[in-house]
Structure formats: structure tokens, C-alpha cells
Amino acid sequence: MAHIERPISPHLQIYKPQISSVLSILHRITGAALGFGLLLFAWWLIAAASGPEAFARASGFIGSVLGRLILFGFTWALFYHFCNGIRHLFWDMGKGFELPVMHRTGWAVVAGSAVLTILVWVLAYALR
Amino acid sequence: MGSKGNYRSPLARVRGLGAAKSGVEHWWLQRASAIALLPLVIVFTAFAISLTGASHAEVAAFLGRPLPAGVTILLVIAAFWHLKLGGQVIIEDYVSHEGVKLACVLALTFATVAVGLACILAVLRLVVAGA
Structure with missing residues (x-):
């Protein structure tokens, strides 16, 4: 196979963390974490189909302090x-690559994810 | 070969499939599953909020109804598919040994199919029990 001099990635450590790079790696980290979280979801779902005892174990864990933190x-x-991910879908359509826009949408993602998380938990506790 | 600014080998260029040795199918399915997940996640989050603190009987009866069961099965399919595709990219980026990489991707594929199928069977069982 022909050997080709390809450019190699520079070392990550020399870069100052920026909103663009931090949010980018967070997308990957949250994606991997959600993958493991899906196991918890699967446990809950399968427990619900298995019967009251299994469901009590699963919901007991999810309702514990550690479970709630997770x-x-x-x-x-x-x-x-x-x-x-929505931001990524717009990039896929070639939109939103300008730096000021990218920084704005980046902060919007940070704020949006915080607001949605708090909203869901407030609703869950309020409607319980 | 090797005109300035082109780092692809002549064989890679003529195949036209890029460094991943395949076409755009993986990329496209990642987006398709992402788009499918947008409404599914919103609807299931609403379900989850309404089920907070619910008893086993309430949860089982709710998930056994056609609409929640359908949404849950679609969510399971889209989520595990998205996980398989996304996880594969992470593995391919960080695991350089070809054999270990293949083993990890296979393990991820089998795990997502197995757990996803178990979730679907769980929902179907609740549907049958509620029928």
C-alpha cells in the first residue's frame, strides 16, 4: 500500500479550553454516559414486565439518593x-458555522439543557 | 498521484468510499435515528414525569396501553440503534488495535441488539398482560 504523508492531529493539551471544543467533547461524553444510562432504563422496563417484586427493587434503587443523583x-x-444534537443537525445542513453564531448556539445549548433538566424535575416533584 | 492538497491514495480515490471503507449509510442512519429520537424523547419524558412515584400496577397498566407501548418500542429501537452507531464511532476513534477494535464493535453490536430486544419483549409482555 502506498505510504502517504498525512497531517497528524496536534496535541490536545496545548490548547486553552474553549466553548466550541468543550461542548464538542461533552457531546461525546454525554452520549457514552447515556449509553450506560440506557441500561438503567432497560432494568426499569424489564422489571416492570417481570412483576411487583422486581419492579420494587428497580424503582427502589432509582428512588434512592444515589439513584436520584444518577x-x-x-x-x-x-x-x-x-x-x-439539534445544533449538529443544523451544521449538517451547512448552517450556523460562523463563529459568533456558533458561540451563541453553544451557550443556548448550555442554558437550554439546564432549564429543561430543572423543568422536568420540578414537574416530576410537583405532579408526584 | 498526490496532487497538492489531496491526501487520499489513488485506490481510495477510485473507490470513493473514504477512510471508513464504506459509504454514507452509517452517517445517514446516525442522523435518521437522531431525528426520530427528538419527538420520542419529548413524549417519553412526559410519560416518565407522569409516572413519577407510580406503583407497579399503574406503570404496568400504562405501558401496556397501545400508544405508550408503541412510543416506548419506537424509542427503544431508535435509542439503541443510535447508541450502536455512536458508540462504534467512539470505539473506532480511540481503539487503534484492529482486532481489539473489531471485538469491541462486535460486543457493542451484540449488547445493543440483546438489551434492545429484551426491552421490546418487556413492553410486548405488558401489552399482552393488559389485553
């Missing part, structure tokens, strides 16, 4: 990935 993190990761 679920809160899952909620934020979900809405972060959701909002930033």
Missing part, C-alpha cells in the same frame, strides 16, 4: 445531547 445526571446528559 437520574438527575442522566436527565441533564439527555437534554445536553438532545440540544447539542
Whole structure:
């Protein structure tokens, strides 16, 4: 196979963290975290189909302090990935690449994911 | 070969499939599943909020109804498909050893199919139980 001198990535450590790069890696991190979170969702769903005892175990864990912390993190990761995913879909259409626009939509994703997370938890506690 | 600004090998260029050795199918399905997940996540979040603190009987009866069951099954399919595609990209980016990479992607594929199928069977069981 012909050897071709391709450009290589520079070292990540020399860069100052910026809104663009931090949000980019957060998309990947939240995506991976949501993958593990789906296991919790699967446990809950399968427990619901298995019977009251299995469901009590699953909902007991989810309702515990640790479970709620995980679920809160899952909620934020979900809405972060959701909002930033919409941003990615617009990029796929070639829109929103200008730096000022990218910074604005980036902060909108940060704010939007926080607002949606809090909204969901307030509603869940209010309607419980 | 190798005109300025072109780093592709002549064989890669003539195949036209890029470094991933395949076409745009993976890329496209990642977007298709993402778009499908937008409404599904919103609707299921509403379900989840309404089910907060619900008993087993309430949850089982709710998920056994046609509309929530349908939404949940679609969500499971789209989410696990999206996870398989996205996870594969992460593995391919960070695992450089070809054999380990293949094993990881296979493990991810089998795991997502197995857990996804288990979720679908769970919903179907609740539908049958509620019928």
C-alpha cells in the first residue's frame, strides 16, 4: 500500500479550553454516559414486565439518593445531547458555522439543557 | 498521484468510499435515528414525569396501553440503534488495535441488539398482560 504523508492531529493539551471544543467533547461524553444510562432504563422496563417484586427493587434503587443523583445526571446528559444534537443537525445542513453564531448556539445549548433538566424535575416533584 | 492538497491514495480515490471503507449509510442512519429520537424523547419524558412515584400496577397498566407501548418500542429501537452507531464511532476513534477494535464493535453490536430486544419483549409482555 502506498505510504502517504498525512497531517497528524496536534496535541490536545496545548490548547486553552474553549466553548466550541468543550461542548464538542461533552457531546461525546454525554452520549457514552447515556449509553450506560440506557441500561438503567432497560432494568426499569424489564422489571416492570417481570412483576411487583422486581419492579420494587428497580424503582427502589432509582428512588434512592444515589439513584436520584444518577437520574438527575442522566436527565441533564439527555437534554445536553438532545440540544447539542439539534445544533449538529443544523451544521449538517451547512448552517450556523460562523463563529459568533456558533458561540451563541453553544451557550443556548448550555442554558437550554439546564432549564429543561430543572423543568422536568420540578414537574416530576410537583405532579408526584 | 498526490496532487497538492489531496491526501487520499489513488485506490481510495477510485473507490470513493473514504477512510471508513464504506459509504454514507452509517452517517445517514446516525442522523435518521437522531431525528426520530427528538419527538420520542419529548413524549417519553412526559410519560416518565407522569409516572413519577407510580406503583407497579399503574406503570404496568400504562405501558401496556397501545400508544405508550408503541412510543416506548419506537424509542427503544431508535435509542439503541443510535447508541450502536455512536458508540462504534467512539470505539473506532480511540481503539487503534484492529482486532481489539473489531471485538469491541462486535460486543457493542451484540449488547445493543440483546438489551434492545429484551426491552421490546418487556413492553410486548405488558401489552399482552393488559389485553
